[in-house]
Amino acid sequence: GAVVSQHPSRVICKSGTSVKIECRSLDFQATTMFWYRQFPKQSLMLMATSNEGSKATYEQGVEKDKFLINHASLTLSTLTVTSAHPEDSSFYICSAIGWVTGQPQHFGDGTRLSIL
């Protein structure tokens, strides 16, 4: 079936560092990719919707300049957490859908980000 690859799976870095997370669709063209954030024992919170070749649409309350999203091709979207601070520590997970309608979102395995 469809596979979405997310890298890295875990990041530990110092405060002030920028961190880039990649989300790739491996066997289908992802017309739309989604980025979620999840705190422990909580639900997924949609951060932004990313369409290939256009600017991402951010959900209310999500800082565009803090969470930079680039969807440069039909198989790759990146999320960059700029100047990360401890409060940005969380589980970030991407998902993707393709041209075929009615298909569920396919999720990457997520990235655990820890800012010291």
Place this chain on the structure above:
Amino acid sequence: AQKITQTQPGMFVQEKEAVTLDCTYDTSDQSYGLFWYKQPSSGEMIFLIYQGSYDEQNATEGRYSLNFQKARKSANLVISASQLGDSAMYFCAMREGPDSGNTGKLIFGQGTTLQVKP
């Protein structure tokens, strides 16, 4: 605004027994889709089952079935013959709008943690 509610933060079930995880939703749209995902402790989101609002029959996928009651706006997940590997967090989600021509955006419920006892 659309909303998904899972009222059971945690559930226990004995191995080999069946369990029902509740999900209710609220939407003013006539066309929508309902999904269930499983999230083990490792974090990945595993798609389990899908029900379209116009589907007349309840969806089934192996040991998973979706008890869809449109008038009551409920979409409960039934897991039959529970296995130890079913221990995980389960999320109900809704996509508002028809399958085609929409963004595919999902709204998730709060989740239910299921623990299967040996």
